[in-house]
Amino acid sequence: xxxxxxxxxxxxxxxxxxxxxxxxxxxxxxxxxxxxxxxxxxxxxxxxxxxxxxxxxxxxxxxxxxxxxxxxxxxxxxxxxxxxxxxxxxxxxxxxxxxxxxxxxxxxxxxxxxxxxxxxxxxxxxxxxxxxxxxxxxxxxxxxxxxxxxxxxxxxxxxxxxxxxxxxxxxxxxxxxxxxxxxxxxxxxxxxxxxxxxxxxxxxxxxxxxxxxxxxxxxxxxxxxxxxxxxxxxxxxxxxxxxxxxxxxxxxxxxxxxxxxxxxxxxxxxxxxxxxxxxxxxxx
Amino acid sequence: xxxxxxxxxxxxxxxxxxxxxxxxxxxxxxxxxxxxxxxxxxxxxxxxxxxxxxxxxxxxxxxxxxxxxxxxxxxxxxxxxxxxxxxxxxxxxxxxxxxxxxxxxxxxxxxxxxxxxxxxxxxxxxxxxxxxxxxxxxxxxxxxxxxxxxxxxxxxxxxxxxxxxxxxxxxxxxxxxxxxxxxxxxxxxxxxxxxxxxxxxxxxxxxxxxxxxxxxxxxxxxxxxxxxxxxxxxxxxxxxxxxxxxxxxxxxxxxxxx
Numbered sequence: 001x002x003x004x005x006x007x008x009x010x011x012x013x014x015x016x017x018x019x020x021x022x023x024x025x026x027x028x029x030x031x032x033x034x035x036x037x038x039x040x041x042x043x044x045x046x047x048x049x050x051x052x053x054x055x056x057x058x059x060x061x062x063x064x065x066x067x068x069x070x071x072x073x074x075x076x077x078x079x080x081x082x083x084x085x086x087x088x089x090x091x092x093x094x095x096x097x098x099x100x101x102x103x104x105x106x107x108x109x110x111x112x113x114x115x116x117x118x119x120x121x122x123x124x125x126x127x128x129x130x131x132x133x134x135x136x137x138x139x140x141x142x143x144x145x146x147x148x149x150x151x152x153x154x155x156x157x158x159x160x161x162x163x164x165x166x167x168x169x170x171x172x173x174x175x176x177x178x179x180x181x182x183x184x185x186x187x188x189x190x191x192x193x194x195x196x197x198x199x200x201x202x203x204x205x206x207x208x209x210x211x212x213x214x215x216x217x218x219x220x221x222x223x224x225x226x227x228x229x230x231x232x233x234x235x236x237x238x239x240x241x242x243x244x245x246x247x248x249x250x251x252x253x254x255x256x257x258x259x260x261x262x263x264x265x266x267x268x269x270x271x272x273x274x275x276x277x278x279x280x281x282x283x284x
Numbered sequence: 285x286x287x288x289x290x291x292x293x294x295x296x297x298x299x300x301x302x303x304x305x306x307x308x309x310x311x312x313x314x315x316x317x318x319x320x321x322x323x324x325x326x327x328x329x330x331x332x333x334x335x336x337x338x339x340x341x342x343x344x345x346x347x348x349x350x351x352x353x354x355x356x357x358x359x360x361x362x363x364x365x366x367x368x369x370x371x372x373x374x375x376x377x378x379x380x381x382x383x384x385x386x387x388x389x390x391x392x393x394x395x396x397x398x399x400x401x402x403x404x405x406x407x408x409x410x411x412x413x414x415x416x417x418x419x420x421x422x423x424x425x426x427x428x429x430x431x432x433x434x435x436x437x438x439x440x441x442x443x444x445x446x447x448x449x450x451x452x453x454x455x456x457x458x459x460x461x462x463x464x465x466x467x468x469x470x471x472x473x474x475x476x477x478x479x480x481x482x483x484x485x486x487x488x489x490x491x492x493x494x495x496x497x498x499x500x501x502x503x504x505x506x507x508x509x510x511x512x513x514x515x516x517x518x519x520x521x522x523x524x525x526x527x528x529x530x531x532x533x534x535x536x537x538x539x540x541x542x
Binding site for chain 1: 345372374382385393418419423
């Protein structure tokens with residue numbers, strides 16, 4: 001034992017508990033996989049609809065490595081998500097800002113916003129295809145439609161709900177309108193705007209899949225549909241798990257970006273930037 | 285009133301100053317007349333709705349008067365001006381700025397920030413006792429420390445008329461006492477004319493050269509009381525009979541509710 005001062009029973013207990021939990025996770029996960037595998041081998045699960053984990057892995061190997069068909073579709077889907085998100089997010093954020101800064105527009109637009117919010121926007125997808133034809137344009141339009149709303153509403157509320165006390169401070173300091181916008185309204189709106197972008201990107205992924213279900217020319221959505229139709233469930237599952245990973249990476253990526261940009265909303269960000277600013281201004 | 289007799293010593297002058305809202309339906313402040321001398325400390329005390337905050341906002345130029353006149357340095361107040369600065373009950377710091385950057389805000393809004401401005405801001409933060417927190421963010425500071433930053437920012441404006449709207453009202457009593465003592469020292473040091481709004485009678489008398497006792501419905505100045513205790517004033521002065529006589533007198537003016 002080192003010495004009595006550094007010995008911390010609470011901390012040791014916590015570490016012990018952490019190991020125990022990790023072990024439990026491994027046990028539960030392995031049990032799940034092993035029973036799934038056995039279930040499908042002994043015929044308890046119909047392998048036609050519930051392919052065994054080993055056959056999914058096998059299919060994954062085929063589509064990723066052996067004939068490498070998935071890459072083309074993966075790029076297609078990711079490109080679609082990116083472009084659709086970009087378009088929807090710029091449109092939503094821009095519209096939110098315009099509406100937010102203009103109280104007259106806001107008053108007359110409100111009923112339409114409520115109607116739009118109540119309508120499942122994906123229902124309009126077939127109409128968009130009818131109007132824009134098959135191809136990337138209608139797919140991007142579908143994604144735009146499903147993902148513009150969160151940035152729109154969040155930018156709007158971020159801009160409208162500016163802190164009255166701080167506004168009064170800026171006025172008492174004779175700040176110009178532009179200064180109030182740049183130094184108060186926008187920074188204050190950033191955290192809620194970022195939350196909107198996060199929602200939009202997740203929605204963009206779902207939107208892309210729906211667009212690809214409807215137009216089965218390329219992309220992970222069309223792959224899933226075609227594999228399922230050919231009763232190649234193992235490959236369909238491999239695609240679905242690919243989407244799980246993409247969804248996870250999107251979530252984590254946006255979280256990382258959010259913590260970077262709205263750094264003052266989390267402890268670690270505050271500590272990091274505080275140290276950086278102190279170093280920049282050394283000598284005070 | 286004849287303008288020629290306004291002495292140089294008067295920094296803020298109000299004459300029949302009034303403010304009503306909703307086309308005269310609510311009278312927030314009725315016919316206030318007073319002179320405030322250079323370097324003096326004035327407390328405005330009274331219950332909610334007595335017009336204390338309204339009076340501060342009229343002097344700051346944040347709201348427009350309905351009647352009468354209010355002058356700062358002999359000019360009628362029309363809009364916020366550089367000689368007048370205000371501090372609020374909430375610290376109103378910007379969460380994404382360090383203490384130093386928050387204090388520099390007034391300078392930044394009025395032009396470029398020089399090395400001297402940064403030095404001045406750092407010195408002010410030391411003056412309010414935050415020398416180790418120049419690069420901390422508001423959420424890393426306690427409520428009392430946040431108000432200290434706000435106080436440093438107030439002083440950074442270089443204004444010689446300071447309007448404080450219950451600046452320590454949201455803090456616990458101990459922190460508040462300590463900040464009051466420091467506030468007296470600091471405004472004495474910079475020689476500013478100060479108007480201080482509070483609910484607290486003891487605090488009002490302790491800090492001030494003059495106490496404006498205000499009553500509600502309609503909001504008006506019921507009495508102006510001179511406080512002649514010598515400075516610096518120890519906290520213990522609050523237990524002397526003379527002090528308590530003043531407290532009793534203010535309570536009398538405020539009426540039954542207090």
